[in-house]
Amino acid sequence: MSSHNTAVSDDALTVLFTEAHTARSFRDEPAPIEQVRRAYDNARWAPTALNSQPMRLDLLASPEARQRLAPLMAGINQEPVLGAPLVLIVSADLALDQSMRELGASEQMLQRLAGSLEMRQGLARDSA
Numbered sequence: 469m470s471s472h473n474t475a476v477s478d479d480a481l482t483v484l485f486t487e488a489h490t491a492r493s494f495r496d497e498p499a500p501i502e503q504v505r506r507a508y509d510n511a512r513w514a515p516t517a518l519n520s521q522p523m524r525l526d527l528l529a530s531p532e533a534r535q536r537l538a539p540l541m542a543g544i545n546q547e548p549v550l551g552a553p554l555v556l557i558v559s560a561d562l563a564l565d566q567s568m569r570e571l572g573a574s575e576q577m578l579q580r581l582a583g584s585l586e587m588r589q590g591l592a593r594d595s596a
Contacts, residue, residue, distance in 0.1 A: 492548055499529070499554035516595035519571050522564040523596040526557040560596035562588050 508525065516522065528534050534555055538546045549555055561567060565581035565588060581588050 491552075494548075494552050497553060504554065517591055518568065518573065518577060520564050520568055520573075520591050520595050521571060522561045522567075522592040524559045524561050526559070528555040528557065529553070558596065560592035562592055564588060564592055 504527070511523070528537060534549050534552065537555060538549045541549050562585070565578050568581070569578055581591070
């Protein structure tokens with residue numbers, strides 16, 4: 469097993485937690501697909517309870533898709549949705565017991581999850 473420095477620099481922490489804010493304006497160009505792919509690759513295997521991986525992502529890149537979404541958003545969010553080059557919808561899969569089977573979860577845990585919507589909701593909410 470190789471070891472490497474995993475410390476996060478003070479500059480990175482400042483950008484992430486002090487200077488980050490909601491974007492309300494965007495460049496008039498498509499989102500760089502390689503940056504989107506890299507962000508997804510970094511997020512998709514983040515640690516989750518029971519290795520449940522319930523996060524689901526939907527990317528809306530076309531103006532038509534964003535126009536269908538905008539009326540469903542709160543008023544203050546409609547304009548940013550229409551102006552963004554890419555909209556990301558993050559949701560949680562409540563049927564995560566089915567996908568967990570592929571990730572090697574025990575049959576006992578799968579049965580417990582299948583029998584409890586409340587347990588699946590909590591797991592999905594906390595881990596997505």
